[in-house]
Amino acid sequence: MKRLLTLLGALLFSGIAFGQPSVRIAHGPYLQQVTDDGFTVVWTTTMDAASWVEVAPDDGSHFYAAERPKYYDSHIGKRRIGRLHRVRVEGLEPGTTYRYRIMQQGVLCEEGNKRVILGEGYGSDILKHKPYTATTLDESKDKTEFWVVNDIHARDSVFRLLLKGVEKAKPDFVCFNGDMLSSMESERQLFDGYLNSAAELLTPAGVPIVAARGNHENRGSFSSKFRDYFPTSTGEVYYAFRQGPVCFLVLDCGEDKPDSDIRYYGMSTTDAYREQEARWLQQVVQSEEYRSAPVHIVILHMIPGGKGSWHGEQELRRLFVPILNEASVDVMLCGHYHRYAYIDDGSRGTKFPILVNSNNDKLVVKADRKGIDIDVVNTRGESIKRHRIDK
Template sequence: MKEQKNSRRQFISKSIVGLSGSILASGLPLSSFAENKITAVDEADSSHDFLTKPYLQAPSSDSITIMWITKQLSLNWVEYGETEKLGTKAQQCSHGMMNTNSKINKVTLTNLKPGTRYYYKVFSKQILDFQPYKITFGDIINSEINHFETFPEKATNISWLVLNDIHDRPESFSQLIDLNQNKPFDFVFLNGDMFNYQTDENQIIENLLTPCNIFSSKKPFMFVRGNHETRGKFSRNLLDYYHNYDNKEYYTFQTGPVYAIVLDTGEDKKDSHPVYGGTVNYDSYREEQAAWLEKQMNTKAFKKASFRVVMMHIPHYHSDEEHGTTECRRLFGPLFEKHKIDLFVAGHTHEYGMFEPNTDHSYHFVIGGGPETGIRTLIRIEANSKILKLQMLNDSGKEIGVFTLNSKRKNL
């Protein structure tokens, strides 16, 4: 959304280098960072605008990442603070250079206070001409003021929503999120197959980022690829549009009583299948994740967590017997048993199901539905140090089932 366009071109005159690749300056207004100068250049391009609102990624107790997309190449920054006066500035900086060669903008705010509300606004100053010894800037546009809250350092509870298998039906985001009925949540987890296949940037904006704007400027979303996110000519570009922890497609995060592991299950067919034309190697990729997974499960944080939760797209049981399924079962299944996870959440089958522990798996096993009306689901998970509750609703709002788990590690 375009909130403001300055009447004349501005140039960045100085900056103060801060920690962790950000440019920080405390307590200074925007005028301290840019001087107004009139130069003999053409008027700024009137198409300079935001293609998305800012959206939040990779939340923690002391950091968060803010992303947005502009129509033109720009010099970009975030101003933020504990009040709507903001007062602190941060920019994306790598190897001493600000990001000016991409319309996809990403700024990570660091050294934040745990359990604190922060207000923020994003700015983009159009680059009209980029010469070796002279950069000509155009107008500055900015978003409205939004806010987010960092996780408490020792959170006592956590709650999140899970969507899966949307398959290029953007209206499903609001229809399913509305089923939550304004109950509080900390983030939304997108458990794969948001798309049928990857075509271009416009598809990502219209079918993911824009529909997520109903929450994503204030509450983050986390993402893991499904098998359909690996398909299409733009699939290699998709990774640029979101930011996971450690910039990986598989990752862990811990907040409060939950230690969560996210795995990227890759494709469901063999790497040698002719549809891939020899362009993929998911077998090695899953092997890599299995070695990494065991290391994570041997950490003190995992062992002491009240609840151990795994989320990934392809379920290794209650599914088909395709190559991706059986490889996930072979590589990940024994580790889930050995290290005693409590809850597993997947999608992929388009048939929702909730399965108690049995001879195949010793943990509660959940598969979300979708994508067609009547079989779509919203999963809500909330936990404190003693109890984790998972509730699944179908798209009419009817409760399909509930799992209530008691922590097995109360004395750790």
């Protein structure tokens, strides 16, 4: 009787008894960790739910033409229940576009492992709207185009201006190169600050996110959750991937001041993390995936240090630059300074140029095996600087 009352209460509370879906999409979805054989879809729901993604080929058939394979939000062999959903779709072909829809069932009643009662399935609409799409990476592609924005610091209106036209340009990905927020205090702040807009503008265009953490994303009570929202292939906040002729190294800069700084409240262990990252970097640049790529691009929020630099930047120079100097890097893309700079005088100890993007512009980067073209584009969509890096 008690169970029946609990269930009835849950039904009433969830609105299902009034014909309302028990669970709705709260934020997202957006695409993460696209590889040559898969992609990850991330979204949140208004209540605890069990979720999955259904995938169909992009062959013109109706989504309902056949039973579509389901990929569950699962973790170590169990379906994962919660409000944050991360579904990994794998076993796909390289360079291929797939359609997908996200689905979830709200948890109406959960009594430990004994009984879980799920509500009706509900998810992204595929009748009035086209299903979402995702395209896997392909290292045999001749060229790649991607965009970079950084240092948005939750200025959503600037962010939206910079992403204007993304649905037509359809770059292979948009990189968020750090400090998208000033600190990470809550999920709401993350979505309100820029991630709602990112999902709204990028997901219908099938454009994935490549996230690099800035120093400011180390801060705040929610900062330990960064990787939950931006899952990676390494399980860390640094990783590498191939697209077309380019091998990308997405590095984590850590904090800018020493770990003992009063602003970190004794919670920062960034020095040890950078050391760990440097050991990983040493391995990656020796890998076949890296060495076989004709072009190498490094994405890193902070800039390796020069004269007068702070501790974090000095550490980036000490730990990463000697490795990168031996790894045929073509260009490093940074942010952090909130102003444009092109550093090709070796003053940061690098044998490669460093392009620092401002907080109000985006980089439009096109690369093939002959070289890299970079346009610095302002919020009016005007190209204000241009660089060509020949191979």
